[in-house]
Amino acid sequence: MLSKEDNEILTHSAAGTPMGELLRRFWLPVLLCEELDAPGGTQKRVTVLGEDLLAFRDTNGRVGLVEPVCPHRGANLYYGRNEEGGLRCVFHGWKFDVDGNCVDLPTAPCHSNYKDRIKIKTYPTREAGGFIWAYMGPADKMPELPQMEFTLLPASHVFVSKKWQDCNWVQCVEGAIDTAHFSFLHMVIPKEGQDVASLLQHAAIGSQSVKNDRIRWVQEDPRPKFEINEFPAGLTIGGARIAGEQDLYWRIAQFLAPNHALVPSAFPGENYHGQTWVPVTDTSCWIYNYTWNPDRPLTEEEREACRKGLTVHAEIDENYYPLRGPHNDYLIDREAQRQGSFTGIQGVSEQDAAIQNSMGGIVDRTREHLGATDIGLVKFRQYMLKRAKALASEGQEPAEPGCAAHYAVRSGGWVADAGKKLEQVMVERFGHPYGYVGADLRQAAEKVQS
Ligand code: FES
Ligand SMILES: [Fe+2]
Known part of the structure:
Protein backbone atom coordinates (compact mmCIF):
# COMPACT_ATOMS: atom_id res chain seq x y z
CA MET A 1 0.00 0.00 0.00
CA LEU A 2 1.13 3.54 -0.69
CA SER A 3 0.07 6.91 0.68
CA LYS A 4 -2.05 9.03 -1.64
CA GLU A 5 0.85 11.44 -1.99
CA ASP A 6 3.35 8.73 -2.97
CA ASN A 7 0.87 7.25 -5.43
CA GLU A 8 0.67 10.63 -7.11
CA ILE A 9 4.44 11.08 -7.17
CA LEU A 10 4.83 7.60 -8.65
CA THR A 11 2.28 8.01 -11.41
CA HIS A 12 2.27 11.66 -12.53
CA SER A 13 4.73 12.45 -15.30
CA ALA A 14 3.96 15.98 -16.55
CA ALA A 15 6.85 18.46 -16.68
CA GLY A 16 7.61 19.80 -13.21
CA THR A 17 6.36 16.75 -11.31
CA PRO A 18 9.02 14.71 -9.45
CA MET A 19 8.53 11.58 -11.59
CA GLY A 20 8.12 13.63 -14.75
CA GLU A 21 11.49 15.24 -14.14
CA LEU A 22 13.10 11.89 -13.33
CA LEU A 23 11.76 10.31 -16.54
CA ARG A 24 13.11 13.30 -18.47
CA ARG A 25 16.66 12.33 -17.42
CA PHE A 26 16.46 9.21 -19.62
CA TRP A 27 16.16 8.43 -23.33
CA LEU A 28 12.61 7.26 -24.07
CA PRO A 29 11.22 5.55 -27.19
CA VAL A 30 8.70 7.89 -28.81
CA LEU A 31 7.96 6.16 -32.14
CA LEU A 32 8.86 3.08 -34.13
CA CYS A 33 11.30 3.95 -36.93
CA GLU A 34 8.75 2.56 -39.39
CA GLU A 35 6.31 5.32 -38.40
CA LEU A 36 8.54 7.92 -40.06
CA ASP A 37 9.75 5.88 -42.96
CA ALA A 38 10.69 8.06 -45.93
CA PRO A 39 12.88 11.19 -45.75
CA GLY A 40 10.63 14.16 -46.37
CA GLY A 41 7.56 12.03 -45.56
CA THR A 42 4.51 12.92 -43.53
CA GLN A 43 4.99 14.30 -40.03
CA LYS A 44 3.35 12.61 -37.09
CA ARG A 45 1.70 13.87 -33.93
CA VAL A 46 3.27 12.42 -30.78
CA THR A 47 2.29 12.95 -27.16
CA VAL A 48 4.95 12.04 -24.62
CA LEU A 49 4.82 12.67 -20.87
CA GLY A 50 1.77 14.86 -21.45
CA GLU A 51 3.55 17.07 -24.04
CA ASP A 52 2.06 17.39 -27.51
CA LEU A 53 4.89 17.20 -30.04
CA LEU A 54 5.43 16.72 -33.74
CA ALA A 55 7.93 14.28 -35.27
CA PHE A 56 9.22 14.49 -38.81
CA ARG A 57 12.01 13.03 -40.89
CA ASP A 58 13.63 15.73 -42.98
CA THR A 59 14.81 15.25 -46.56
CA ASN A 60 18.27 14.32 -45.24
CA GLY A 61 16.76 11.52 -43.15
CA ARG A 62 17.28 13.27 -39.80
CA VAL A 63 14.46 13.02 -37.26
CA GLY A 64 13.10 16.12 -35.60
CA LEU A 65 10.88 16.13 -32.52
CA VAL A 66 9.52 19.63 -32.10
CA GLU A 67 6.93 21.66 -30.31
CA PRO A 68 4.24 21.92 -32.99
CA VAL A 69 3.32 25.57 -32.35
CA CYS A 70 4.66 28.03 -34.91
CA PRO A 71 6.34 30.92 -33.04
CA HIS A 72 4.92 33.46 -35.49
CA ARG A 73 1.24 33.33 -34.53
CA GLY A 74 0.70 29.86 -33.19
CA ALA A 75 -0.43 27.82 -36.18
CA ASN A 76 0.10 24.10 -35.79
CA LEU A 77 2.97 22.75 -37.85
CA TYR A 78 1.12 19.45 -38.26
CA TYR A 79 -0.47 21.12 -41.27
CA GLY A 80 2.93 22.26 -42.53
CA ARG A 81 4.92 21.15 -45.55
CA ASN A 82 7.90 18.85 -45.06
CA GLU A 83 10.23 20.56 -47.55
CA GLU A 84 13.94 20.36 -48.38
CA GLY A 85 15.76 20.52 -45.04
CA GLY A 86 12.83 21.56 -42.84
CA LEU A 87 9.19 21.95 -41.98
CA ARG A 88 7.40 25.01 -43.35
CA CYS A 89 4.37 26.53 -41.67
CA VAL A 90 1.64 26.91 -44.26
CA PHE A 91 0.21 30.09 -42.72
CA HIS A 92 3.03 32.53 -43.68
CA GLY A 93 5.82 30.21 -44.74
CA TRP A 94 8.23 30.28 -41.80
CA LYS A 95 10.47 27.22 -42.01
CA PHE A 96 12.26 25.26 -39.28
CA ASP A 97 14.95 22.58 -39.32
CA VAL A 98 15.20 19.52 -37.02
CA ASP A 99 17.32 21.52 -34.56
CA GLY A 100 14.58 24.13 -34.20
CA ASN A 101 16.36 26.87 -36.17
CA CYS A 102 14.25 29.13 -38.33
CA VAL A 103 15.91 28.61 -41.71
CA ASP A 104 13.56 30.76 -43.78
CA LEU A 105 11.34 33.68 -42.80
CA PRO A 106 9.90 34.92 -46.05
CA THR A 107 7.68 37.62 -44.52
CA ALA A 108 10.67 39.60 -43.09
CA PRO A 109 12.40 42.39 -45.04
CA CYS A 110 15.08 41.00 -47.38
CA HIS A 111 18.14 41.98 -45.32
CA SER A 112 16.62 41.32 -41.92
CA ASN A 113 18.28 38.87 -39.55
CA TYR A 114 15.03 38.42 -37.61
CA LYS A 115 15.01 34.68 -38.38
CA ASP A 116 18.24 34.16 -36.45
CA ARG A 117 16.40 35.05 -33.26
CA ILE A 118 13.49 32.69 -33.88
CA LYS A 119 13.61 29.12 -32.57
CA ILE A 120 11.17 26.35 -31.89
CA LYS A 121 11.61 23.96 -29.00
CA THR A 122 13.10 20.63 -30.05
CA TYR A 123 14.24 17.49 -28.33
CA PRO A 124 17.26 15.46 -29.45
CA THR A 125 16.46 12.11 -31.07
CA ARG A 126 18.35 8.91 -31.92
CA GLU A 127 17.41 5.75 -33.80
CA ALA A 128 18.36 2.39 -32.34
CA GLY A 129 16.80 -1.06 -32.23
CA GLY A 130 13.90 -0.05 -34.49
CA PHE A 131 12.83 2.78 -32.14
CA ILE A 132 13.13 6.53 -32.35
CA TRP A 133 14.31 7.65 -28.93
CA ALA A 134 14.05 11.15 -27.52
CA TYR A 135 15.72 12.93 -24.64
CA MET A 136 13.48 15.53 -23.02
CA GLY A 137 15.68 16.61 -20.12
CA PRO A 138 18.22 19.39 -19.54
CA ALA A 139 20.74 19.62 -22.40
CA ASP A 140 23.76 19.48 -20.11
CA LYS A 141 22.54 16.22 -18.54
CA MET A 142 21.99 14.31 -21.80
CA PRO A 143 23.31 10.74 -21.38
CA GLU A 144 24.35 8.09 -23.89
CA LEU A 145 21.64 5.79 -25.22
CA PRO A 146 21.17 2.78 -22.92
CA GLN A 147 22.94 -0.20 -24.48
CA MET A 148 20.07 -2.65 -24.32
S1 FES B 1 1.78 31.28 -37.99
FE1 FES B 1 3.35 30.10 -38.85
S2 FES B 1 4.22 31.39 -40.35
FE2 FES B 1 2.63 32.57 -39.49
FE1 LIG C 1 1.56 -11.12 -17.65
Whole structure:
Protein backbone atom coordinates (compact mmCIF):
# COMPACT_ATOMS: atom_id res chain seq x y z
CA MET A 1 0.00 0.00 0.00
CA LEU A 2 1.13 3.54 -0.69
CA SER A 3 0.07 6.91 0.68
CA LYS A 4 -2.05 9.03 -1.64
CA GLU A 5 0.85 11.44 -1.99
CA ASP A 6 3.35 8.73 -2.97
CA ASN A 7 0.87 7.25 -5.43
CA GLU A 8 0.67 10.63 -7.11
CA ILE A 9 4.44 11.08 -7.17
CA LEU A 10 4.83 7.60 -8.65
CA THR A 11 2.28 8.01 -11.41
CA HIS A 12 2.27 11.66 -12.53
CA SER A 13 4.73 12.45 -15.30
CA ALA A 14 3.96 15.98 -16.55
CA ALA A 15 6.85 18.46 -16.68
CA GLY A 16 7.61 19.80 -13.21
CA THR A 17 6.36 16.75 -11.31
CA PRO A 18 9.02 14.71 -9.45
CA MET A 19 8.53 11.58 -11.59
CA GLY A 20 8.12 13.63 -14.75
CA GLU A 21 11.49 15.24 -14.14
CA LEU A 22 13.10 11.89 -13.33
CA LEU A 23 11.76 10.31 -16.54
CA ARG A 24 13.11 13.30 -18.47
CA ARG A 25 16.66 12.33 -17.42
CA PHE A 26 16.46 9.21 -19.62
CA TRP A 27 16.16 8.43 -23.33
CA LEU A 28 12.61 7.26 -24.07
CA PRO A 29 11.22 5.55 -27.19
CA VAL A 30 8.70 7.89 -28.81
CA LEU A 31 7.96 6.16 -32.14
CA LEU A 32 8.86 3.08 -34.13
CA CYS A 33 11.30 3.95 -36.93
CA GLU A 34 8.75 2.56 -39.39
CA GLU A 35 6.31 5.32 -38.40
CA LEU A 36 8.54 7.92 -40.06
CA ASP A 37 9.75 5.88 -42.96
CA ALA A 38 10.69 8.06 -45.93
CA PRO A 39 12.88 11.19 -45.75
CA GLY A 40 10.63 14.16 -46.37
CA GLY A 41 7.56 12.03 -45.56
CA THR A 42 4.51 12.92 -43.53
CA GLN A 43 4.99 14.30 -40.03
CA LYS A 44 3.35 12.61 -37.09
CA ARG A 45 1.70 13.87 -33.93
CA VAL A 46 3.27 12.42 -30.78
CA THR A 47 2.29 12.95 -27.16
CA VAL A 48 4.95 12.04 -24.62
CA LEU A 49 4.82 12.67 -20.87
CA GLY A 50 1.77 14.86 -21.45
CA GLU A 51 3.55 17.07 -24.04
CA ASP A 52 2.06 17.39 -27.51
CA LEU A 53 4.89 17.20 -30.04
CA LEU A 54 5.43 16.72 -33.74
CA ALA A 55 7.93 14.28 -35.27
CA PHE A 56 9.22 14.49 -38.81
CA ARG A 57 12.01 13.03 -40.89
CA ASP A 58 13.63 15.73 -42.98
CA THR A 59 14.81 15.25 -46.56
CA ASN A 60 18.27 14.32 -45.24
CA GLY A 61 16.76 11.52 -43.15
CA ARG A 62 17.28 13.27 -39.80
CA VAL A 63 14.46 13.02 -37.26
CA GLY A 64 13.10 16.12 -35.60
CA LEU A 65 10.88 16.13 -32.52
CA VAL A 66 9.52 19.63 -32.10
CA GLU A 67 6.93 21.66 -30.31
CA PRO A 68 4.24 21.92 -32.99
CA VAL A 69 3.32 25.57 -32.35
CA CYS A 70 4.66 28.03 -34.91
CA PRO A 71 6.34 30.92 -33.04
CA HIS A 72 4.92 33.46 -35.49
CA ARG A 73 1.24 33.33 -34.53
CA GLY A 74 0.70 29.86 -33.19
CA ALA A 75 -0.43 27.82 -36.18
CA ASN A 76 0.10 24.10 -35.79
CA LEU A 77 2.97 22.75 -37.85
CA TYR A 78 1.12 19.45 -38.26
CA TYR A 79 -0.47 21.12 -41.27
CA GLY A 80 2.93 22.26 -42.53
CA ARG A 81 4.92 21.15 -45.55
CA ASN A 82 7.90 18.85 -45.06
CA GLU A 83 10.23 20.56 -47.55
CA GLU A 84 13.94 20.36 -48.38
CA GLY A 85 15.76 20.52 -45.04
CA GLY A 86 12.83 21.56 -42.84
CA LEU A 87 9.19 21.95 -41.98
CA ARG A 88 7.40 25.01 -43.35
CA CYS A 89 4.37 26.53 -41.67
CA VAL A 90 1.64 26.91 -44.26
CA PHE A 91 0.21 30.09 -42.72
CA HIS A 92 3.03 32.53 -43.68
CA GLY A 93 5.82 30.21 -44.74
CA TRP A 94 8.23 30.28 -41.80
CA LYS A 95 10.47 27.22 -42.01
CA PHE A 96 12.26 25.26 -39.28
CA ASP A 97 14.95 22.58 -39.32
CA VAL A 98 15.20 19.52 -37.02
CA ASP A 99 17.32 21.52 -34.56
CA GLY A 100 14.58 24.13 -34.20
CA ASN A 101 16.36 26.87 -36.17
CA CYS A 102 14.25 29.13 -38.33
CA VAL A 103 15.91 28.61 -41.71
CA ASP A 104 13.56 30.76 -43.78
CA LEU A 105 11.34 33.68 -42.80
CA PRO A 106 9.90 34.92 -46.05
CA THR A 107 7.68 37.62 -44.52
CA ALA A 108 10.67 39.60 -43.09
CA PRO A 109 12.40 42.39 -45.04
CA CYS A 110 15.08 41.00 -47.38
CA HIS A 111 18.14 41.98 -45.32
CA SER A 112 16.62 41.32 -41.92
CA ASN A 113 18.28 38.87 -39.55
CA TYR A 114 15.03 38.42 -37.61
CA LYS A 115 15.01 34.68 -38.38
CA ASP A 116 18.24 34.16 -36.45
CA ARG A 117 16.40 35.05 -33.26
CA ILE A 118 13.49 32.69 -33.88
CA LYS A 119 13.61 29.12 -32.57
CA ILE A 120 11.17 26.35 -31.89
CA LYS A 121 11.61 23.96 -29.00
CA THR A 122 13.10 20.63 -30.05
CA TYR A 123 14.24 17.49 -28.33
CA PRO A 124 17.26 15.46 -29.45
CA THR A 125 16.46 12.11 -31.07
CA ARG A 126 18.35 8.91 -31.92
CA GLU A 127 17.41 5.75 -33.80
CA ALA A 128 18.36 2.39 -32.34
CA GLY A 129 16.80 -1.06 -32.23
CA GLY A 130 13.90 -0.05 -34.49
CA PHE A 131 12.83 2.78 -32.14
CA ILE A 132 13.13 6.53 -32.35
CA TRP A 133 14.31 7.65 -28.93
CA ALA A 134 14.05 11.15 -27.52
CA TYR A 135 15.72 12.93 -24.64
CA MET A 136 13.48 15.53 -23.02
CA GLY A 137 15.68 16.61 -20.12
CA PRO A 138 18.22 19.39 -19.54
CA ALA A 139 20.74 19.62 -22.40
CA ASP A 140 23.76 19.48 -20.11
CA LYS A 141 22.54 16.22 -18.54
CA MET A 142 21.99 14.31 -21.80
CA PRO A 143 23.31 10.74 -21.38
CA GLU A 144 24.35 8.09 -23.89
CA LEU A 145 21.64 5.79 -25.22
CA PRO A 146 21.17 2.78 -22.92
CA GLN A 147 22.94 -0.20 -24.48
CA MET A 148 20.07 -2.65 -24.32
CA GLU A 149 21.04 -5.79 -26.18
CA PHE A 150 18.31 -5.61 -28.84
CA THR A 151 19.54 -2.14 -29.85
CA LEU A 152 23.03 -3.48 -30.53
CA LEU A 153 22.05 -6.35 -32.83
CA PRO A 154 21.46 -6.41 -36.60
CA ALA A 155 17.83 -5.70 -37.53
CA SER A 156 17.47 -9.31 -38.74
CA HIS A 157 17.80 -10.54 -35.12
CA VAL A 158 15.10 -8.26 -33.74
CA PHE A 159 11.33 -7.77 -34.01
CA VAL A 160 9.76 -4.67 -32.49
CA SER A 161 6.17 -3.52 -32.12
CA LYS A 162 4.10 -1.13 -30.07
CA LYS A 163 0.59 -1.06 -28.68
CA TRP A 164 -1.69 1.38 -26.99
CA GLN A 165 -2.80 0.96 -23.40
CA ASP A 166 -5.53 2.84 -21.54
CA CYS A 167 -3.95 3.10 -18.10
CA ASN A 168 -1.06 4.60 -16.21
CA TRP A 169 2.34 3.23 -17.20
CA VAL A 170 3.30 2.26 -13.64
CA GLN A 171 0.62 -0.38 -13.24
CA CYS A 172 1.86 -1.94 -16.48
CA VAL A 173 5.45 -2.06 -15.21
CA GLU A 174 4.19 -3.54 -11.96
CA GLY A 175 2.34 -6.21 -13.95
CA ALA A 176 5.53 -7.12 -15.75
CA ILE A 177 7.76 -7.45 -12.71
CA ASP A 178 5.11 -9.29 -10.70
CA THR A 179 6.03 -12.62 -12.22
CA ALA A 180 3.86 -14.51 -9.70
CA HIS A 181 0.74 -13.81 -11.76
CA PHE A 182 1.86 -16.26 -14.45
CA SER A 183 0.49 -19.07 -12.27
CA PHE A 184 -2.98 -17.63 -12.84
CA LEU A 185 -3.59 -14.95 -15.45
CA HIS A 186 -1.79 -16.70 -18.32
CA MET A 187 -2.59 -20.26 -17.31
CA VAL A 188 -4.66 -22.97 -18.86
CA ILE A 189 -6.33 -25.77 -16.99
CA PRO A 190 -5.78 -28.93 -19.03
CA LYS A 191 -8.21 -31.80 -18.98
CA GLU A 192 -7.00 -35.30 -18.12
CA GLY A 193 -4.28 -36.34 -20.59
CA GLN A 194 -4.28 -32.98 -22.41
CA ASP A 195 -0.91 -31.48 -23.33
CA VAL A 196 -0.49 -28.09 -21.64
CA ALA A 197 2.06 -26.73 -24.07
CA SER A 198 -0.09 -27.42 -27.10
CA LEU A 199 -3.12 -25.96 -25.34
CA LEU A 200 -1.17 -22.77 -24.66
CA GLN A 201 0.05 -22.70 -28.24
CA HIS A 202 -3.47 -23.11 -29.51
CA ALA A 203 -4.71 -20.32 -27.27
CA ALA A 204 -1.90 -18.14 -28.68
CA ILE A 205 -0.55 -17.54 -25.21
CA GLY A 206 2.51 -19.71 -25.41
CA SER A 207 5.51 -19.59 -27.65
CA GLN A 208 7.40 -22.32 -29.40
CA SER A 209 9.64 -22.38 -26.38
CA VAL A 210 6.88 -23.35 -24.00
CA LYS A 211 7.86 -26.54 -22.30
CA ASN A 212 5.55 -28.77 -20.35
CA ASP A 213 7.83 -28.97 -17.31
CA ARG A 214 8.10 -25.24 -16.93
CA ILE A 215 4.37 -24.79 -17.23
CA ARG A 216 3.76 -27.52 -14.69
CA TRP A 217 6.19 -25.98 -12.18
CA VAL A 218 4.51 -22.60 -12.60
CA GLN A 219 1.09 -24.17 -12.17
CA GLU A 220 1.99 -26.30 -9.19
CA ASP A 221 3.77 -23.60 -7.22
CA PRO A 222 1.80 -20.35 -7.09
CA ARG A 223 3.98 -19.02 -4.25
CA PRO A 224 7.34 -18.27 -5.85
CA LYS A 225 10.01 -17.12 -3.42
CA PHE A 226 11.47 -13.83 -4.53
CA GLU A 227 14.99 -12.55 -4.26
CA ILE A 228 15.78 -9.09 -5.57
CA ASN A 229 19.22 -7.61 -6.26
CA GLU A 230 19.95 -4.02 -7.12
CA PHE A 231 22.53 -3.37 -9.83
CA PRO A 232 23.71 -0.12 -11.47
CA ALA A 233 20.90 0.03 -14.08
CA GLY A 234 18.00 -1.40 -12.08
CA LEU A 235 16.73 -4.46 -10.26
CA THR A 236 17.11 -8.17 -10.90
CA ILE A 237 13.93 -9.87 -9.77
CA GLY A 238 14.21 -13.64 -9.33
CA GLY A 239 11.13 -15.74 -8.55
CA ALA A 240 11.90 -19.36 -7.62
CA ARG A 241 9.39 -22.18 -7.76
CA ILE A 242 9.75 -25.76 -6.62
CA ALA A 243 10.96 -28.01 -9.46
CA GLY A 244 11.21 -31.52 -8.07
CA GLU A 245 12.92 -32.60 -4.85
CA GLN A 246 16.24 -30.79 -5.10
CA ASP A 247 15.78 -27.97 -7.53
CA LEU A 248 14.15 -24.61 -8.03
CA TYR A 249 12.84 -23.22 -11.31
CA TRP A 250 13.96 -19.60 -11.44
CA ARG A 251 12.21 -17.01 -13.58
CA ILE A 252 14.46 -13.96 -13.56
CA ALA A 253 13.16 -10.61 -14.80
CA GLN A 254 15.20 -7.44 -15.12
CA PHE A 255 13.80 -4.00 -14.38
CA LEU A 256 15.90 -1.34 -16.11
CA ALA A 257 15.36 2.20 -14.89
CA PRO A 258 13.16 3.97 -15.44
CA ASN A 259 10.60 2.10 -17.57
CA HIS A 260 11.90 -1.11 -19.13
CA ALA A 261 11.45 -4.74 -18.09
CA LEU A 262 12.86 -7.91 -19.61
CA VAL A 263 10.73 -11.05 -19.57
CA PRO A 264 11.82 -13.96 -17.33
CA SER A 265 11.09 -16.85 -19.65
CA ALA A 266 14.03 -17.52 -22.03
CA PHE A 267 16.32 -20.46 -21.57
CA PRO A 268 19.68 -20.36 -23.39
CA GLY A 269 19.17 -20.42 -27.16
CA GLU A 270 15.58 -19.19 -27.00
CA ASN A 271 14.29 -15.80 -28.01
CA TYR A 272 14.38 -12.97 -25.47
CA HIS A 273 11.60 -10.45 -24.94
CA GLY A 274 11.21 -7.09 -23.27
CA GLN A 275 8.91 -4.10 -22.96
CA THR A 276 9.19 -0.36 -22.38
CA TRP A 277 6.30 1.77 -21.14
CA VAL A 278 6.15 5.41 -22.19
CA PRO A 279 3.49 7.65 -20.66
CA VAL A 280 1.29 9.53 -23.10
CA THR A 281 -0.88 11.07 -20.39
CA ASP A 282 -1.15 9.94 -16.78
CA THR A 283 -3.88 7.50 -17.81
CA SER A 284 -2.51 6.13 -21.09
CA CYS A 285 0.77 4.86 -22.44
CA TRP A 286 2.46 3.31 -25.44
CA ILE A 287 4.01 -0.07 -24.80
CA TYR A 288 7.08 -0.75 -26.92
CA ASN A 289 7.78 -4.47 -27.31
CA TYR A 290 10.91 -6.25 -28.50
CA THR A 291 11.85 -9.83 -29.25
CA TRP A 292 15.42 -10.70 -30.12
CA ASN A 293 17.75 -13.58 -30.62
CA PRO A 294 21.38 -12.75 -29.87
CA ASP A 295 22.75 -15.68 -31.88
CA ARG A 296 20.81 -15.77 -35.15
CA PRO A 297 18.27 -13.91 -37.30
CA LEU A 298 14.64 -14.46 -36.35
CA THR A 299 12.88 -16.77 -38.78
CA GLU A 300 9.95 -15.58 -40.89
CA GLU A 301 7.77 -17.93 -38.86
CA GLU A 302 8.85 -16.26 -35.62
CA ARG A 303 8.21 -12.80 -37.06
CA GLU A 304 4.78 -13.89 -38.19
CA ALA A 305 4.07 -15.24 -34.69
CA CYS A 306 5.02 -11.84 -33.23
CA ARG A 307 2.71 -10.11 -35.72
CA LYS A 308 -0.07 -12.43 -34.65
CA GLY A 309 0.38 -11.34 -31.06
CA LEU A 310 2.41 -14.06 -29.42
CA THR A 311 4.42 -13.41 -26.25
CA VAL A 312 4.79 -9.68 -25.51
CA HIS A 313 3.26 -8.53 -28.80
CA ALA A 314 -0.42 -7.86 -29.34
CA GLU A 315 -2.68 -8.19 -32.35
CA ILE A 316 -3.03 -4.59 -33.43
CA ASP A 317 -4.65 -2.47 -36.13
CA GLU A 318 -2.83 -0.07 -38.47
CA ASN A 319 -2.75 2.58 -35.72
CA TYR A 320 -1.18 0.20 -33.18
CA TYR A 321 -4.39 -0.17 -31.20
CA PRO A 322 -5.06 -3.71 -29.92
CA LEU A 323 -7.83 -5.55 -31.76
CA ARG A 324 -8.95 -7.01 -28.45
CA GLY A 325 -9.29 -4.15 -25.99
CA PRO A 326 -11.59 -2.46 -23.51
CA HIS A 327 -13.86 -1.38 -26.40
CA ASN A 328 -14.90 -5.01 -26.96
CA ASP A 329 -14.11 -6.53 -23.54
CA TYR A 330 -11.05 -8.18 -25.10
CA LEU A 331 -13.46 -10.57 -26.89
CA ILE A 332 -13.60 -12.60 -23.70
CA ASP A 333 -14.94 -16.07 -24.47
CA ARG A 334 -16.79 -17.36 -21.40
CA GLU A 335 -17.03 -20.84 -22.84
CA ALA A 336 -13.25 -20.96 -23.33
CA GLN A 337 -12.92 -19.72 -19.75
CA ARG A 338 -15.04 -22.62 -18.57
CA GLN A 339 -13.18 -25.09 -20.77
CA GLY A 340 -9.58 -24.44 -19.77
CA SER A 341 -8.33 -20.91 -20.42
CA PHE A 342 -7.99 -19.13 -17.08
CA THR A 343 -9.23 -15.84 -18.54
CA GLY A 344 -11.06 -16.78 -21.74
CA ILE A 345 -9.05 -13.98 -23.37
CA GLN A 346 -6.71 -14.74 -26.23
CA GLY A 347 -3.12 -13.53 -25.97
CA VAL A 348 -0.71 -12.92 -23.09
CA SER A 349 -0.52 -9.25 -23.99
CA GLU A 350 -4.31 -8.89 -24.06
CA GLN A 351 -4.66 -10.78 -20.77
CA ASP A 352 -2.19 -8.37 -19.15
CA ALA A 353 -3.93 -5.37 -20.70
CA ALA A 354 -7.39 -6.49 -19.56
CA ILE A 355 -6.29 -6.75 -15.96
CA GLN A 356 -4.09 -3.66 -15.87
CA ASN A 357 -6.81 -1.52 -17.48
CA SER A 358 -9.44 -3.02 -15.19
CA MET A 359 -7.67 -1.44 -12.21
CA GLY A 360 -8.64 2.03 -13.51
CA GLY A 361 -6.68 4.85 -15.14
CA ILE A 362 -4.50 5.09 -12.05
CA VAL A 363 -5.00 2.32 -9.52
CA ASP A 364 -5.71 3.51 -5.98
CA ARG A 365 -2.71 2.07 -4.14
CA THR A 366 -3.98 3.30 -0.77
CA ARG A 367 -6.49 0.43 -0.84
CA GLU A 368 -4.19 -2.47 -1.66
CA HIS A 369 -3.40 -5.48 0.51
CA LEU A 370 0.00 -6.64 -0.64
CA GLY A 371 1.50 -10.04 0.12
CA ALA A 372 4.80 -11.90 -0.07
CA THR A 373 4.72 -12.38 -3.85
CA ASP A 374 4.38 -8.60 -4.38
CA ILE A 375 7.87 -7.87 -3.11
CA GLY A 376 9.24 -7.10 -6.58
CA LEU A 377 6.85 -4.27 -7.18
CA VAL A 378 7.34 -2.94 -3.65
CA LYS A 379 11.08 -2.67 -4.34
CA PHE A 380 10.38 -1.08 -7.72
CA ARG A 381 8.20 1.61 -6.08
CA GLN A 382 10.80 2.32 -3.41
CA TYR A 383 13.48 2.52 -6.08
CA MET A 384 11.56 5.00 -8.24
CA LEU A 385 10.19 7.12 -5.40
CA LYS A 386 13.61 7.45 -3.80
CA ARG A 387 15.13 8.76 -7.03
CA ALA A 388 12.21 11.04 -7.95
CA LYS A 389 12.19 12.60 -4.47
CA ALA A 390 15.98 12.98 -4.32
CA LEU A 391 15.95 14.80 -7.65
CA ALA A 392 13.00 17.01 -6.69
CA SER A 393 14.06 17.95 -3.19
CA GLU A 394 17.86 17.86 -3.28
CA GLY A 395 18.62 18.15 -6.97
CA GLN A 396 20.35 14.79 -6.76
CA GLU A 397 20.73 13.40 -10.27
CA PRO A 398 19.97 9.68 -10.81
CA ALA A 399 23.07 7.58 -11.51
CA GLU A 400 21.44 5.23 -14.03
CA PRO A 401 21.51 7.50 -17.10
CA GLY A 402 25.30 7.54 -16.76
CA CYS A 403 25.44 3.73 -16.76
CA ALA A 404 24.55 3.09 -20.41
CA ALA A 405 26.70 -0.05 -20.67
CA HIS A 406 24.96 -1.62 -17.68
CA TYR A 407 21.75 -1.88 -19.67
CA ALA A 408 23.25 -4.75 -21.71
CA VAL A 409 21.72 -7.47 -19.56
CA ARG A 410 19.60 -10.52 -20.22
CA SER A 411 16.76 -12.02 -18.27
CA GLY A 412 15.58 -15.59 -18.40
CA GLY A 413 14.86 -18.92 -16.79
CA TRP A 414 17.04 -21.53 -15.17
CA VAL A 415 16.79 -24.64 -13.01
CA ALA A 416 19.25 -24.66 -10.13
CA ASP A 417 20.00 -26.50 -6.93
CA ALA A 418 17.65 -25.29 -4.19
CA GLY A 419 20.53 -24.13 -1.99
CA LYS A 420 21.70 -21.47 -4.44
CA LYS A 421 21.22 -17.74 -4.01
CA LEU A 422 20.05 -15.57 -6.90
CA GLU A 423 23.54 -14.23 -7.52
CA GLN A 424 24.92 -17.76 -7.95
CA VAL A 425 22.03 -18.67 -10.23
CA MET A 426 22.76 -15.58 -12.35
CA VAL A 427 26.39 -16.63 -12.73
CA GLU A 428 25.30 -20.14 -13.74
CA ARG A 429 22.72 -18.90 -16.22
CA PHE A 430 24.40 -15.80 -17.66
CA GLY A 431 28.05 -16.02 -16.63
CA HIS A 432 27.70 -12.83 -14.59
CA PRO A 433 25.89 -11.88 -11.35
CA TYR A 434 24.02 -9.02 -13.08
CA GLY A 435 23.33 -10.95 -16.29
CA TYR A 436 25.59 -8.87 -18.52
CA VAL A 437 25.73 -9.90 -22.13
CA GLY A 438 28.95 -11.04 -23.80
CA ALA A 439 32.53 -10.46 -22.71
CA ASP A 440 32.99 -7.19 -24.62
CA LEU A 441 30.00 -5.54 -23.11
CA ARG A 442 30.86 -6.92 -19.70
CA GLN A 443 34.27 -5.27 -19.91
CA ALA A 444 32.74 -2.03 -21.10
CA ALA A 445 30.28 -2.06 -18.21
CA GLU A 446 32.98 -2.82 -15.67
CA LYS A 447 35.03 0.04 -17.04
CA VAL A 448 32.09 2.41 -16.60
CA GLN A 449 31.66 1.19 -13.06
CA SER A 450 35.31 1.61 -12.04
S1 FES B 1 1.78 31.28 -37.99
FE1 FES B 1 3.35 30.10 -38.85
S2 FES B 1 4.22 31.39 -40.35
FE2 FES B 1 2.63 32.57 -39.49
FE1 LIG C 1 1.56 -11.12 -17.65
